[in-house]
Amino acid sequence: MKALCWYGKHSVSVENVPDPKLLNPRDAILRVTRTAICGSDLHLYDGYIPTLEAGDILGHEFMGEVIEVGSAVKNLRVGDRVVVPFTIACGNCFFCRHQLWSCCDNSNPNAWVLEKLYGYSGSGLFGYSHMMGGYAGGQAQYVRVPFADVGPIKIESDLPDEKVLFLSDIFPTGYMAAENAGIQQGDTVAVWGCGPVGQFAIRSAFLLGADRVIAIDSYPGRLRLAEAAGAETLDAGEGNIQERLREATAGAGPDGVIDAVGMEAFAHSLGGFYDVVKQQLKLETDRPTALREVILACRKGGHISVPGVYGGYVDKFPLGAIFGKACHFATGQTHVHRYLRPLLERIERGEIDPSSIISHHFPLQQAPQAYDLFLKKKNECIKVVLDPWAKAA
Amino acid sequence: MNDSRFTSLSAPERWSWIGAGAALLGYAALRRGALAIPAAAAGSYLLLRGAANRRPGAELAHRPGRCRLARSVMINRPPDEVYAAWRRLEDLPRFFPHLESVTVRDEKHSHWVARSRLSGKLEWDCEITDDQPGRTLAWRSAAGMGFKHSGEIHFRPGPPQRGTRVELRWSYRVPGAWRGMLALVGEAPGQVAREGLRRFKQWMEAGEIATIAGQPHGPRTRLAELAPLFSPAPPVHEPTPLRPEWLERTGTA
Secondary structure: OEEEEEEEOOEEEEEEOOOOOOOOOOOEEEEEEEEEEOHHHHHHHOOOOOOOOOOOEOOOEEEEEEEEEOOOOOOOOOOOEEEEOOEEOOOOOHHHHOOOHHHOOOOOOOHHHHHHHHOOOOOEEEOOOHHHOOEOOOOEOEEEEOOOOOOOEEOOOOOOHHHHHHHHOHHHHHHHHHHHOOOOOOOEEEEEOOOHHHHHHHHHHHHOOOOEEEEEEOOHHHHHHHHHOOOEEEEOOOOOHHHHHHHHOOOOOOOEEEEOOOOEOOOOOHHHHHHHHHHHOOOOOOEOHHHHHHHHHOOOOOEEEEOOOOOOOOOOOOHHHHHHOOOEEEEOOOOHHHHHHHHHHHHHOOOOOHHHHOOEEEEHHHHHHHHHHHHHOHHHOOOEEEEOOOOOO | OOOHHHOOOOHHHHHHHHHHHHHHHHHHHHOOOOOHHHHHHHHHHHHHHHHOOOOOOHHHHOOOEEEEEEEEEEEOOOHHHHHHHHHOHHHHHHOOOOEEEEEEOOOOEEEEEEEEOOOEEEEEEEEEEEEEOOOEEEEEEOOOOOOOEEEEEEEEEOOOOOOEEEEEEEEEEEOHHHHHHHHHOOOOHHHHHHHHHHHHHHHHHHOOOOOOOOOOOOOOOHHHHHHHHHOOOOOOOOOOOOOOOHHHHHOOO
């Protein structure tokens, strides 16, 4: 089959590799019908996530048709159409039983590596480095899905792939970010970053009853898309965000703040330059430029929500501001399984159309160009969907 | 005390080690090339041992010291079930990939075969010294064979709704100089115990052991091929069948 493989910083290529096989009794094999490039794939592409090996297959947002199931998978049949959560979870450990699916104890075969970094390891992920399990990803024509009896959600309606594909990651991720913002009636929520996760956080904040959403970014196309969803917008390149947010909220600050930027933040400021330099010198692994701003902007007693991605250590973290303002702080890899059913129902009821954020379609063959386009945000690129079976143009 | 680790050297011997070390270091500094790095390493070692007033290599000759370790894990199944799964000793190679086989001879006796990256094939007989179903199992390896150790494993009810607290204890002898090398190839007993318990937990809770061995990938570079050699968690190559009781007892599928 054809699969997109990682070969180093800014180096990916489509290779012919063997088809995946069932390895465990709870596995299933999918023929991938659609897959997407996630903003977090750019952290791999930029070389910020360690323990990738040359030749690893990337991709953790995908859906497809079941073509083979293991002996213990009783709920899926060949021919079923499914979307797969990017977090791999066993369904039976303490964490899965408590709906903390991304903390599953039993799905990361390389948990010992992550234990050295984090103390304890979260679940395995598709196509996201060996410390996250080393599972081959879904930017491929076929993929092996472990624990297929608890992860994948069947799509029984005739909704097109593009409307349900993002249940695999970014829609639940944006939704959980909005949930973590503790939205109450009358709340104003500010969202930093209007990429795919930010777009879903904005839409989810409205679904959860936010009165106003203020979206912050510096790409005009992304701000327009946020505006289309009903958000007020602030261009980060045009002056002091803190002051403008203070004015927009009559001096109180937003009730909920969401950092949908993550570890590769940019800022047109001395602080932003400081983080770029420290990261290049390996004095910090992540650039918390946006995170600091998010924390400072939060109102007293407000909710700070961090969908990430953050990978390692940050510097000058304003813990005093969180303490001094008695803020709530919530974060974490998305517990995707929790949200599949309720969010699919919202899509079916027409409350949201996830396909509205797609800016580009490519055949898998052209995935390397698509990565480059997405990285450089050329042609107002926001979200790329790949078709593993289309012929290259 | 006749322990070579603690015996001081005579002055001439001490100075000859220091001199030899310095000579090797000098060689490495002046004559770069393929031999420079090993020569520098050996030179530094001799020099440091001489300076410390200890004979080089004494740690290899030393009788192995007694080591103890304890590792525990919480398993979300009841103690009787966890004990029963561990008691099927012939299944243990699933969790401890360094084990090739365990052959049960009778209620108390079994034969164990392991393969170590450092010492090759090891074989030993084991005798069960205490067996309390649902609570404890203790064993001892026969004198003069393979991995000389004794061990015990305890199964205690955890807090409400948390399953079983499993604690594995080993007492064993490994020569001091080997300990560091074992850690380098992922065979330090503490790592082996931790990874074994982790897999055992997966088997009990998930019914199978998470693996990526045998999945596809693009062409590897030479460096990526070497990586698994140093993993403390060598991949399980044999696909594991589902734990037989899993479907009926967990009732998830």
